[in-house]
Amino acid sequence: MDFAFGPQDEAFRREARSWLEERVAGAPARRAWERELGRGGWIGLGWDEDGYGNRRVDLTRQVVWAEEYARSKAPARSGHIGENLLAPTLLAHGTPEQKRRFLPPIAQGRELWCQGYSEPGAGSDLAGIRTTAARTAEGGTAAAMATAVRDQGAAPSGAFRVTGQKIWTSLAHEADWCFVLARTEPGSTRHHGLSFLLVPMDQPGRVEVRPIRQMTGTSEFNEVFFDGAVARAEHVVGGEGNGWRVAMSLLGFERGVSTLAQQIGFAEELGRVLRAAVATGAATDPVVRDRLVRLWAELRTMRWNALRTLGSAGSPGDAGAPSVAKLLWGGWHRRLGELAMQVRGAGAAVGPSDWSAERPYELDAAQQLFLFSRADTIYGGSDEIQRTIIAERALGLPKEPRG
Structure with missing residues (x-):
């Protein structure tokens, strides 16, 4: 398959990159930043209806924006739950009155x-x-x-x-x-x-x-x-x-374009682990080198899989795709966190030298990665739940007996 971007996509990339470069360095606090994004017309790019304050672009340009946003190291979004979860759900299941009431404030960054x-x-x-x-x-x-x-x-x-x-x-x-x-x-x-x-x-x-x-x-x-x-x-x-049907529909929107942006952050974390492995000499260990190469190859595979399935999101044949994506990146990220500790050696268990009564428990980026990634295979649906969904909804296997 051809995963390349066309000339119009690259022109859109330049526009997005220029806008971000001009504003990220002096970005305001998170809530004000959402309003800035709204004024720039960058919220709701994937919505499939006009009239709610957003500008429509095709799927490839949604990917371009998500990737450029991640690369720019712009502030973490506080409006993504409204934009990426509720808005598509309202577009699919909401009344005209609900759409008119709730979509414009999301697109403008005014309501979280x-x-x-x-x-x-x-x-x-x-x-x-x-x-x-x-x-x-x-x-x-x-x-x-x-x-x-x-x-x-x-x-x-x-x-x-x-x-x-x-x-x-x-x-x-x-x-x-x-x-x-x-x-x-x-x-x-x-x-x-x-x-x-x-x-x-x-x-x-x-x-x-x-x-x-x-x-x-x-x-x-x-x-x-x-x-x-x-x-x-x-x-x-x-x-x-009808809440169950709506809730399950929303979960299908949860792992769309944002998964590709997430992978930009994963690539940066992998780069930091690689540099730490070189600095500590751990990279001379063939087992560590093998784990690094595997993580790199798996990350590339996750990107191709995300691009391959993105266009079919919501189709009948897509029943297990979100669960496959969650299963892949959850385990990958946890293994990266474990390797981040391994390449640091005994120093990974030591806190910073400037601990004080005011700051008694500060962690560096690698330590935070290790601890937070332990939850990746649990939150948003545990690995066991994802495997059950894939088995029952995608493969058509018999349902597990419920006691």
């Missing part, structure tokens, strides 16, 4: 989103969620909802009250909205009776966010507690009771 899926006891087994959403009486307006929640603390009519806990919620501490998978049919089990709701986070006393501090010292993950939080009835995506 988080994902309310995983719960304690319902991570990879998402169908086991226990968060509920109970309907209130009919009637009421958006203004009435806002007044009732913020002033009187009462639930408005024509809405749902959401109660439960979500965990491992990325960027919940920054988000304006959360798309929540909740059980709206009392007594329902597994994937039945679920709905996909859009819930505002600014509900003091009804939505609480607690950051989870990790071994790496960071806390981008959070616990989110909903105590009668309000979601408007017209903000149910795909219809009440």
Whole structure:
């Protein structure tokens, strides 16, 4: 297959690179940076409908932008959950009113989103969620909802009250909205009776966010507690009771063009490990050299596989492609983290020399890579779950018995 880019793609690459070079050095804080991207028309390049503030480009140029963004070392995106997960889901399942309300603020970088899926006891087994959403009486307006929640603390009519806990919620501490998978049919089990709701986070006393501090010292993950939080009835995506279908559709969008941008970062990490191996003399070990070469070859293979499957995303024959991609890069990244420690030798276990009471637990890049990559084969669906999806949905093998 021909994986080369054409002249128009390369012209687009030059435009993207020039725009990034002019702005990345003085890039503002993350939220302001999202607005800067919105003003430049760089959010929502992959959306397949006009009229929501984005400019449409074809798939190859989406790849070009993702790669140039990664190469530029621009700030980490805080709007990617809204742009790459919720927006395609609304385009596929949302009402015209939902699209008009939510897509323009995402394209402009004005509203940030988080994902309310995983719960304690319902991570990879998402169908086991226990968060509920109970309907209130009919009637009421958006203004009435806002007044009732913020002033009187009462639930408005024509809405749902959401109660439960979500965990491992990325960027919940920054988000304006959360798309929540909740059980709206009392007594329902597994994937039945679920709905996909859009819930505002600014509900003091009804939505609480607690950051989870990790071994790496960071806390981008959070616990989110909903105590009668309000979601408007017209903000149910795909219809009440159809949440499982919408949620699974969203997961199919999760590993698209962004996978190729992710691989740019992987290549840079591999380069750092290679340089460390040369500096420490570990590169003279034939076993280490073999592991380095294998990692390089596997990374190239992942890129070709991503490009090959990108154009068929969402098609019936694509049922297992996202799981294959997750399975490949999750294991690859974890092995890279292990090798990063191996080539450093005993020094890998030693912290920096400038530890202090104010900074008691600082890790360097290689140590953070090792610790964080341990989770790559677990979050977003464990390896076991990905293999089950591939077996059942792609290969048509019998389903595992459920006790």
